Amino acid sequence: MRFDFAQERLIRRDEPLSRHSTFKIGGPARFFSQPSDCEELLTALDFSSKHDLPWVLIGNGSNVLFGDEPYQGLVISLSCFEAERIEAEECDVRVSCGMSLPRLAQILAEKELGGLEFAGSIPGTVGGALVMNAGYSRDPGRRNEMGGRVQSVKVLSQDGVIRELKRDEIEFGYRSSNLEGKILIEAHLRLDRRMKSLILEEMKLNDLARSKTQDLCHPSAGSVFKNPGHAPYTAGKMIDLAGLKGFGVGNARISVKHGNFIVNMGGARATDVLDLIAIARSKVKEMFGVVLELEIRHISSEAMTAAHG
Ligand code: EPU
Numbered sequence: 001m002r003f004d005f006a007q008e009r010l011i012r013r014d015e016p017l018s019r020h021s022t023f024k025i026g027g028p029a030r031f032f033s034q035p036s037d038c039e040e041l042l043t044a045l046d047f048s049s050k051h052d053l054p055w056v057l058i059g060n061g062s063n064v065l066f067g068d069e070p071y072q073g074l075v076i077s078l079s080c081f082e083a084e085r086i087e088a089e090e091c092d093v094r095v096s097c098g099m100s101l102p103r104l105a106q107i108l109a110e111k112e113l114g115g116l117e118f119a120g121s122i123p124g125t126v127g128g129a130l131v132m133n134a135g136y137s138r139d140p141g142r143r144n145e146m147g148g149r150v151q152s153v154k155v156l157s158q159d160g161v162i163r164e165l166k167r168d169e170i171e172f173g174y175r176s177s178n179l180e181g182k183i184l185i186e187a188h189l190r191l192d193r194r195m196k197s198l199i200l201e202e203m204k205l206n207d208l209a210r211s212k213t214q215d216l217c218h219p220s221a222g223s224v225f226k227n228p229g230h231a232p233y234t235a236g237k238m239i240d241l242a243g244l245k246g247f248g249v250g251n252a253r254i255s256v257k258h259g260n261f262i263v264n265m266g267g268a269r270a271t272d273v274l275d276l277i278a279i280a281r282s283k284v285k286e287m288f289g290v291v292l293e294l295e296i297r298h299i300s301s302e303a304m305t306a307a308h309g
Contacts, residue, residue, distance in 0.1 A: 010035065011031050017032075020075070020079075021061035021065070023064070023065060023220060023268075025273065026270065032075045036081060038160075042156075048073070053072075054072070054301075055074040055076060056299055057183060058077050058299070059131075061077065063128060063132060064221060064298075065221060065297070065298045066270060067300025068269050078128075079125055082098050084096075084103075091113060092190055092191075093188070093190075094187070095187055097125060097184040097185050100124070101120070101124055101125070101126060101134075102119075105203060117203050119136070119146065121203070122134050126146075130150065130184060132176065138205065138209045147172030148172075149189040150172075151188040152166050152187075153188070156184075156185050174227075221296045223235070224260055224294065225294060231290045235260045236258050236261075238259070238284045238290065239260060242284055242287050243283075244279070245257075251272060252268035253276070254280065
């Protein structure tokens with residue numbers, strides 16, 4: 001395969017995907033790119049179309065499970081995409097979708113802009129969090145989701161055209177949106193004026209509450225399953241009631257702290273995690289008659305033929 005100069009600089013071969021997933025699991029990607037701006041992103045996309053390669057987009061790899069076998073295509077990570085670009089005017093902020101959420105929350109605190117305190121401890125990029133409408137709340141009665149602050153989103157097409165999707169064109173659901181599969185480059189968010197000390201206090205309380213209930217001490221991808229809509233309990237509670245906390249396969253196990261977290265105890269393989277997923281699903285189905293739906297995205301050449309361009 002021939003690379004031109006720009007592609008040679010931009011595209012790595014046989015990159016271990018375990019380095020790009022908070023699970024720290026995953027075999028190599030045949031090709032991997034971490035573009036820092038639109039031009040580099042388009043160069044990477046052009047490379048994939050010239051060589052007829054499947055491609056897949058990730059943010060910070062905080063919600064994905066990569067397979068153990070090589071990914072036979074191009075993985076594009078947007079975690080370095082204009083990662084520090086943010087412009088604020090009054091309560092309106094335009095931010096790159098490549099910025100990390102904790103970084104964004106920190107900058108907003110400095111600017112005394114409130115409303116995204118809940119995002120301070122979600123380890124994703126702005127773009128990834130928008131696509132899955134990530135959220136966190138200490139109060140189970142509130143949803144606190146990314147979509148709640150969005151005014152518009154800029155989307156890049158593979159041929160380089162940037163289009164702005166307005167709020168009323170975007171549909172946000174529970175851990176889902178109609179932005180899935182799109183290349184998100186910028187978000188326009190509307191926030192509220194709030195004192196820095198109050199924002200920081202709120203973020204501290206969130207951190208504290210999260211570390212009490214969720215397993216943040218081992219590599220994971222956060223919640224594995226969505227909470228089913230019409231079930232007696234949350235996914236974590238059902239897995240807990242099924243007696244599976246602490247149950248392991250290989251070097252992966254269901255967290256002793258939270259039933260909806262699968263953690264990597266060191267050197268876990270994707271197949272270990274997939275086995276645990278199957279076991280949890282089957283036990284929960286048997287006990288509660290509920291079919292659990294994955295929240296994490298499984299990315300492998302075998303598992304996905306759809307989620308690319
Ligand atoms: N519970 C148990 N056993 C467990 C886990 C939970 O009994 O093993 C109980 C808890 O005691 C609580 C209830 O189940 O009464 C709910 O648990 P938790 O507060 O941890 O919330 P969750 O529904 O499991 C959801 C999101 C999290 C988010 C928290 C807080 C999903 C799938 N998960 O968790 O999001 O941080 O609420 O807002 O929606 C993520 O999406 O990756 C994620 C971590």
